[in-house]
Amino acid sequence: MGTFDAIVVGAGPAGSTTARELAASGARVLVVDRAEWPRYKACGGGVPLRAERMLPFPIDSVVEDSVSRIEMSARGKMAFTKRSRGPFARMVMRDRFDMLLLEHAQRAGAELRTGTVVRELDLNGRVRIRADGFEAEAETLICADGAHSPVGRMAGLGGDLAECAAWEVEVRGRPRDASVGEATTLIDLGYDPWGYAWLFPKAELLSIGIVLPREEAGQMKALVEGYLERLGLRGAEVEIARGHKIRFRRGGETVAG
Numbered sequence: 001m002g003t004f005d006a007i008v009v010g011a012g013p014a015g016s017t018t019a020r021e022l023a024a025s026g027a028r029v030l031v032v033d034r035a036e037w038p039r040y041k042a043c044g045g046g047v048p049l050r051a052e053r054m055l056p057f058p059i060d061s062v063v064e065d066s067v068s069r070i071e072m073s074a075r076g077k078m079a080f081t082k083r084s085r086g087p088f089a090r091m092v093m094r095d096r097f098d099m100l101l102l103e104h105a106q107r108a109g110a111e112l113r114t115g116t117v118v119r120e121l122d123l124n125g126r127v128r129i130r131a132d133g134f135e136a137e138a139e140t141l142i143c144a145d146g147a148h149s150p151v152g153r154m155a156g157l158g159g160d161l162a163e164c165a166a167w168e169v170e171v172r173g174r175p176r177d178a179s180v181g182e183a184t185t186l187i188d189l190g191y192d193p194w195g196y197a198w199l200f201p202k203a204e205l206l207s208i209g210i211v212l213p214r215e216e217a218g219q220m221k222a223l224v225e226g227y228l229e230r231l232g233l234r235g236a237e238v239e240i241a242r243g244h245k246i247r248f249r250r251g252g253e254t255v256a257g
Contacts, residue, residue, distance in 0.1 A: 002030060002111075002134070002135070002136040002137070003028075003137055003138070004027075004028045004029060004030045004111075004136060004137070004138040005022070005027040005028045005029065005138060005139055005140065006019075006022050006027055006028075006030075006031075006138050006140040006141070006142060007030045007032065007127060007129060007136055007137075007140070007142070008022075008030070008031045008032070008110075008137065008139050008142045008144060009032050009033075009129070009137040009141070009142065009144060009145045009151045009152075009167075010031075010033060010106065010144035010145035010146060010151075011031050011032075011035075011098070011102050011105075011112065011114070011144075012031035012036065012041070012098055012144060012146065012170075013097075013098060013101055014097065015031060015033075015142065015144030015145075016031070016101035016102045016104070016105045017101060017105075018030045018144065019103050019105040019108075019110040020101070020105040020108045020110065020143050022109040022110070023105060023110040023128070024108040024109070025088050026200075027083070027106060027112065028108070028109075029109070029110040030107060030111045030112075030113065030136055030138070031102070031110050031111065031112045031113070032054060032113050032116045032118060032129065032131070032136075033112075033113075033115075033116065033144075034113050034115070034117045034118075034172065035115070036114050036115050037098075037099060037102065037113060037114050038095040038096065038098070038099040038119035038243075039095060039211040040052040040094070040095050040228075040240065040242075041095060041098060042094075042166070042168045042209075042240075042242040042243075042244045043093035043094045043207070044168070044198050044200040044207050044209065045064070045091055045092045045094055045097070045200055045202065045207055046067070046089045046090070046091060046092075046185065046200055047059070047089060047091075047092055047097070047178070048087055048088065048089050049087060049089060049090070052090055057104055057150075059090065059092070059097065059100060061091050061100065062093070062096040062097045062099075062100050063090045063091065063092060063200075063201060064090075064091045064092055064093060064202040064203040064204075065090075065091040065179045065183065065201045065203060066087035066089070066090055066091065066183060066235055067087060067088060067089045067090075067091060067124060067184065067185045067200075067201070068083060068084050068085075068087045068183050069081060069082070069083045069084070069087060069183055069184040069185070070082050070088075070184070070186075070187065071184060071185075071186050071187070072183050072187050072188075072189065073186070073187075073188050073189070073190075074188070074190035075188065075189075075190040075191070076188065076230045077190075079224055083158050087183070089206045091200055091201055091207075093130070093202060093205075103209045104127055109135070116131045116134060117131055117132065118130070118131050118150070118151050118154075119131055120131065120155040120190070121141075121155060123141075123155065126138065126139060127135060127139070127140065127141040129141075129151075141155060142214070143155055143157055143158070145243065147163075147246060147247045149247075158247065159246065161247040161249060162247065162248050162249070162250050163214045163245050163246070163247050163248075164195075164212060164213055164214055164245065164248070165207055165212055165213070165214045165216070165217035165220060165243065165244075165245055165246075165248050166209055166210065166211040166212075166220070166243065166244050166245065166246055167210055167217075167220035167221055167224055167242075167243045168207060168208065168209030168240075168241070168243075168244070169207075169208050169209065169224060169238045169240065169242075170202075170205045170206070170207055170208075170238065170239045170240040170241075171205060171206045171208055171228070171233055171236050171237065171238055171239070172204065172205055172206075172236060172238075172239060173206065173233050173236035173237065174206075175199070175231040175232050175233060176231060176232025176233075178201075180236055183201070183245060184201065185198070185199060185200050185201065186198060186199040186231075188227065189204050191210070191212060192217075193213060194212075194213065195210060195211050195212035195213065195216070196210070196211060197209065197210040197223070197224070197227045198210075198216075198243075199231070205239060206233075206235075208224065208227065208231075210223050210224050210227065211223065211246060216247065218245070220243065229253055
């Protein structure tokens with residue numbers, strides 16, 4: 001059985017960044033992820049410059065576009081545009097961006113085990129995880145295993161986080177308004193009872209989607225189709241379409257223990 005100072009479950013940005021910081025400080029770290037990497041991740045893929053500056057390495061190799069213009073609207077109406085003097089966010093595809101973060105965690109000394117589903121969790125004394133044909137133990141467990149967070153739930157963490165639903169498509173094409181998609185992101189508000197649609201430009205694709213309350217998830221596909229039509233993208237090639245949930249804090253939730 002492998003013995004570590006910390007086991008990080010989930011190799012996304014939160015897990016990889018935590019693992020890199022711990023490993024760089026001298027801790028023996030294991031990162032476990034259920035997927036084989038690299039893997040696609042549904043996400044708008046916007047990295048604010050403030051977040052980019054916090055990283056001790058450049059991300060230029062995975063930047064698809066840089067955004068310096070944002071257009072806000074309410075169901076396509078009452079639109080206004082805000083331009084900045086320079087980029088305020090980088091656009092990335094999460095498979096390449098997340099892989100870059102994970103590679104830097106490994107360079108710092110973190111060990112990686114992909115394709116590993118944690119089946120059991122023992123919190124009596126040291127933390128022990130069990131997967132098919134694999135066991136490891138550590139002093140500390142970090143659950144960064146996404147919105148569903150099955151291991152976090154095993155540990156009794158995050159069960160009371162609020163949830164919403166999202167639907168995203170990766171579209172090959174350009175909107176009717178030629179200026180949109182070139183260093184421009186769109187945020188469309190006004191969905192009932194709350195929610196928003198978005199467009200984030202990438203080098204060859206447009207990441208377009210919507211987020212709504214979980215109970216309104218059944219409307220998402222039709223609303224995205226309507227948004228595509230308003231953008232002049234009806235019939236455009238959709239490379240990937242995927243739904244996912246987003247969990248968020250309202251205050252008072254148990255996220256550490």
